[in-house]
Amino acid sequence: MVTNIAAYHFTPIDAPQTFAATLRTRAETLSLRGSVLVAGEGLNMFLAGEAEAIAAFLAPLHEDARFAGLRVKYSYSRRAPFARLKVKVKPEIISFRRPGTTPESARAPxxxxxxxxxxxxxxxxxxxxxxxxxxxxxxxxxxxxxxxxxxxxxxxxxxxxxxxxxxxxxxxxxxxxxxxxxxxxxxxxxxxxxxxxxxxxxxxxxxxxxxxxxxxxxxxxxxxxxxxxxxxxxxxxxxxxxxxxxxxx
Missing domain, CATH: 3.40.250.10 (Rhodanese-like domain)
Known part of the structure; x- marks a missing residue:
């Protein structure tokens, strides 16, 4: 059974390219598939793989103070729903193009x-x-x-x-x-x-x-x-x- 995760977290990332490269290397080492988006405003990811590999990928994030509030949603499937791994750096982790919509100080209610x-x-x-x-x-x-x-x-x-x-x-x-x-x-x-x-x-x-x-x-x-x-x-x-x-x- 394949473990699938979906997670996002808004937090300032000063060096998105460097952080994305780190995540890519970790995901490749663990044979994970899916997509990871990194921006200066945070992280958005959908990944699939063995349960132990998913846990190993998440462990450093949970130890990183920037991602202390990261919440991960889990689901399961018989096979991986992604053909390959994609890691990209974007201006936003979800494109909205409206200023003031990154929860820098507080979330909306x-x-x-x-x-x-x-x-x-x-x-x-x-x-x-x-x-x-x-x-x-x-x-x-x-x-x-x-x-x-x-x-x-x-x-x-x-x-x-x-x-x-x-x-x-x-x-x-x-x-x-x-x-x-x-x-x-x-x-x-x-x-x-x-x-x-x-x-x-x-x-x-x-x-x-x-x-x-x-x-x-x-x-x-x-x-x-x-x-x-x-x-x-x-x-x-x-x-x-x-x-x-x-x-x-």
Whole structure:
């Protein structure tokens, strides 16, 4: 069984090229496959390999003070969903091109998966406000599944989100808006941008859909969660579509 991890962490990296080279060497030595993105703002990675190799790759990161808050999401598959290893240095670990969306001093407010599940079950948040789930992913991803009744936007890439959201802003003023994405990175940037742009009623789903599946399961979610590898998508029990039939959901 192959261990798959997804993780990101915002932290200043003074020498991205050097850090990326170190991660590449470590991943190659451990025969890991997947993608690693490094930027001055942090690290974003999806890797697959033997459980012991994954643990050996993560150990130095957990010992690095810059990554003290690194949270890793795990799933498993019968075969590696990546053909090779790619390590790249980018201007951002997820391209949004909006200033002030890197959580340098503090994250945007979050809602924990179990709290969100309770809100969805009761139909409102703890103050009585209606909850609107805002999907920050693109149209290809949302076709595979999303939260029931979520606001999905007709976007092809994350940078399209601000313009696509604009027509909906007035209708969201009386709601608690929960931004969500696959693993948390896009909804974290989106929530910070929305907050800076005058929307004070926005939260982010902590750890994204994958974290919700891990902690809650599929309550309130319809379908699967698209992932950018050969697994295609993950069902709420984190079973890959490539390993299980659709009725496994």
């Amino acid at each position: 979050v809602v924990e998966p179990r709290t969100l599940a309770r809100w969805l079950e009761q139909g409102h948040d703890d103050t009585g406000r209606r909850v609107v789930m805002l999907d920050t992913r693109n149209a290809q991803e949302t076709e595979h599944g999303t939260f029931a009744g979520a606001l999905t936007l007709p976007i092809d890439k994350f940078t399209d989100l601000p313009a696509a959201l604009a027509p909906h802003r007035d209708a969201l003023k009386d709601a608690t808006v929960v931004s969500f994405c696959t693993g948390g990175i896009r909804c974290e940037k989106a929530a910070l941008w929305m907050q800076a742009d005058g929307m004070d009623n926005v939260l982010q789903l902590d750890d994204g859909i994958l974290g919700y599946f891990e902690q809650v399961g599929g309550f309130g979610y319809e379908g699967a969660c698209f992932v950018f590898d050969e697994r295609v998508a993950l069902w709420p029990d984190l079973t890959p579509q490539m390993d299980a039939p659709a009725d496994a959901a």
